[in-house]
Amino acid sequence: MYEIRLHGRGGQGAVMASGILATGLVAAGKFAVAIPSFGFERRGAPVVAYLRTDDKEIRRMTNITEPDCLICIDPTVVNSVNIFAGLKPGGTLVQTSAKSLPELNLPETVGTVGICNAVKIAMEIFRRPITNTLMLGAFARTTGVVDLEFLKQALRDSEFRDAGLEQNLTALQRGYDETVVHRIERRAAA
Amino acid sequence: MTAATLERADTESKFIVCEGNEAAALAVALARPDMVSVYPITPQSSLVEHVAKLVADGRLDADIVDAEGEHSVLSVLQGAALAGGRTYTATCGPGLAFMFEPYFRSPGMRLPIVMTIVTRDGITPQSVWGGHQDAMTVREVGWVQIYCESVQEVLDTTIMAFKIAEHHDVMLPVNICVDGNYLSYGSARVAVPEQADVDAFMGVKNVNWHAALDPERPMGVDPLTGGSGGKGPSMFVRYRKSQCQGMQNALRVITEVHEEYARRFGRSYAPLVEQYRMEDAEIALMTIGSMTGAAKDAVDEARQAGSKVGIVKVKTFSPFPLEVLVAALDKVQAIGVVDRSVAFRWNCGPLYQETLGALYRLGRHVPSTSFIGGLAGADLTVDHFLRVIRETEALRHGRLSSGPVWLNEND
Numbered sequence: 236m237y238e239i240r241l242h243g244r245g246g247q248g249a250v251m252a253s254g255i256l257a258t259g260l261v262a263a264g265k266f267a268v269a270i271p272s273f274g275f276e277r278r279g280a281p282v283v284a285y286l287r288t289d290d291k292e293i294r295r296m297t298n299i300t301e302p303d304c305l306i307c308i309d310p311t312v313v314n315s316v317n318i319f320a321g322l323k324p325g326g327t328l329v330q331t332s333a334k335s336l337p338e339l340n341l342p343e344t345v346g347t348v349g350i351c352n353a354v355k356i357a358m359e360i361f362r363r364p365i366t367n368t369l370m371l372g373a374f375a376r377t378t379g380v381v382d383l384e385f386l387k388q389a390l391r392d393s394e395f396r397d398a399g400l401e402q403n404l405t406a407l408q409r410g411y412d413e414t415v416v417h418r419i420e421r422r423a424a425a
Numbered sequence: 426m427t428a429a430t431l432e433r434a435d436t437e438s439k440f441i442v443c444e445g446n447e448a449a450a451l452a453v454a455l456a457r458p459d460m461v462s463v464y465p466i467t468p469q470s471s472l473v474e475h476v477a478k479l480v481a482d483g484r485l486d487a488d489i490v491d492a493e494g495e496h497s498v499l500s501v502l503q504g505a506a507l508a509g510g511r512t513y514t515a516t517c518g519p520g521l522a523f524m525f526e527p528y529f530r531s532p533g534m535r536l537p538i539v540m541t542i543v544t545r546d547g548i549t550p551q552s553v554w555g556g557h558q559d560a561m562t563v564r565e566v567g568w569v570q571i572y573c574e575s576v577q578e579v580l581d582t583t584i585m586a587f588k589i590a591e592h593h594d595v596m597l598p599v600n601i602c603v604d605g606n607y608l609s610y611g612s613a614r615v616a617v618p619e620q621a622d623v624d625a626f627m628g629v630k631n632v633n634w635h636a637a638l639d640p641e642r643p644m645g646v647d648p649l650t651g652g653s654g655g656k657g658p659s660m661f662v663r664y665r666k667s668q669c670q671g672m673q674n675a676l677r678v679i680t681e682v683h684e685e686y687a688r689r690f691g692r693s694y695a696p697l698v699e700q701y702r703m704e705d706a707e708i709a710l711m712t713i714g715s716m717t718g719a720a721k722d723a724v725d726e727a728r729q730a731g732s733k734v735g736i737v738k739v740k741t742f743s744p745f746p747l748e749v750l751v752a753a754l755d756k757v758q759a760i761g762v763v764d765r766s767v768a769f770r771w772n773c774g775p776l777y778q779e780t781l782g783a784l785y786r787l788g789r790h791v792p793s794t795s796f797i798g799g800l801a802g803a804d805l806t807v808d809h810f811l812r813v814i815r816e817t818e819a820l821r822h823g824r825l826s827s828g829p830v831w832l833n834e835n836d
Binding site: 269 | 440613719
């Protein structure tokens with residue numbers, strides 16, 4: 236079982252991203268369950284969505300408290316909530332940010348980091364800071380858990396209300412191409 | 426009853442990923458109702474939005490009535506059902522409360538309406554999140570009530586609901602209870618059956634053979650009945666007794682319909698009560714709804730550590746599956762019952778309260794405790810169930826608690 240927690244803000248599409256990712260994983264022959272967290276829906280408020288994937292059927296329909304991977308599709312939500320809570324030691328962070336690795340000030344539990352300046356790219360593609368599909372591309376690049384082709388297939392199977400399929404396919408590809416992956420050596424025990 | 430097995434015919438089914446609300450809507454379309462009537466309410470809203478879209482897209486050939494409130498929603502369907510139509514709606518919480526007058530009338534009139542309750546906790550303190558309080562509050566009104574564990578089971582059970590409701594030995598309205606939040610918005614891999622296969626399963630539509638309203642053949646429906654004179658008392662007893670008989674018949678019909686569904690579609694579920702790892706179990710957890718998945722994972726973990734624990738999951742809650750439940754609990758030495766709602770009068774959970782009635786039939790004392798958790802959207806995790814297992818084990822050594830254990834009290 237591989238557990239992912241997505242962090243974003245209301246309106247950015249974190250919940251939709253978890254659905255697309257689940258669809259891509261199922262297209263790849265895996266089982267997947269996506270559960271949004273439930274809060275008062277308002278634009279800009281911190282949002283969390285959970286996703287589990289496995290080779291066998293997933294029975295538990297629960298929130299995720301000890302994720303293997305964090306996907307953070309907003310550059311500043313890290314200032315509002317502790318996105319690192321419960322992250323497994325050596326876990327993965329996929330972060331949208333214009334910052335460099337040292338500037339991110341990551342806790343010791345993080346073992347792998349994929350950084351993508353998704354807000355900048357989104358402004359070029361959508362003229363709006365919609366980062367969800369970009370960060371799915373960044374996730375595929377950072378973890379290899381799902382092949383980009385299956386995410387593209389999932390996008391083609393989705394319905395888009397206010398942004399075109401072609402733009403999102405471009406976003407997925409650019410998220411994949413323009414992510415820099417860092418492996419952090421485990422620091423010596425104090 | 427054996428544990429549910431998912432014998433998937435992977436090559437024959439097409440898989441999609443969808444939330445429980447969408448799975449219910451897809452099932453409704455496959456069952457081909459003639460009329461649906463809707464009023465949106467959280468966490469049911471996306472279900473009726475999906476139904477409305479299926480109608481708009483031409484994938485569901487039904488009349489849809491966007492009524493001004495839930496009282497009208499169910500009243501509209503009563504008319505449609507009396508005219509011989511297959512009918513569907515969905516609601517929850519305050520919507521169900523507003524619907525109560527026609528809700529009470531539907532089973533007495535023997536109208537096979539299918540209604541999803543996307544379960545929601547009781548309001549005050551204000552809450553828009555999941556919990557079984559709404560469905561449990563109306564458990565004594567005469568509707569069949571069936572709870573689902575997974576998104577796939579929502580789809581499969583919703584199709585079966587129409588066949589159960591319309592069976593001539595039942596002729597009662599059916600609630601499919603879908604846990605608000607965790608099942609309604611939880612997305613998972615779902616196999617969607619082919620329309621032709623569902624058509625063959627459903628058979629020839631014959632919905633209201635006993636009282637189909639027809640201008641050419643006028644009849645009075647639901648006449649003033651009862652009182653203390655003339656034929657009143659005996660006629661009223663006849664109505665009530667046949668309603669109770671319909672409920673008892675439903676136990677058999679629910680089982681038969683599940684068996685036929687498994688034969689045709691390759692997915693089988695325990696229709697009334699599922700036993701999970703109960704073969705040599707010394708203690709039993711009882712669960713209902715989507716909490717069961719985490720409970721199964723917890724039982725696997727506890728089994729590895731040597732605990733002889735199993736699960737008895739109630740799928741059909743109304744009519745209460747007394748006989749199969751008594752058989753399932755026959756050998757256990759302690760029982761922990763987990764509820765997602767409150768029975769205020771008894772200071773415990775409703776499933777626990779009803780289980781006490783079943784335990785009386787066992788003819789021996791079995792120590793038991795009521796656990797209440799997952800209220801108003803709270804999570805019921807594997808760790809919560811490991812605690813339930815520990816505390817149920819302790820019951821065998823005489824540790825009895827006087828009130829319920831509130832699982833999320835310190836979360």
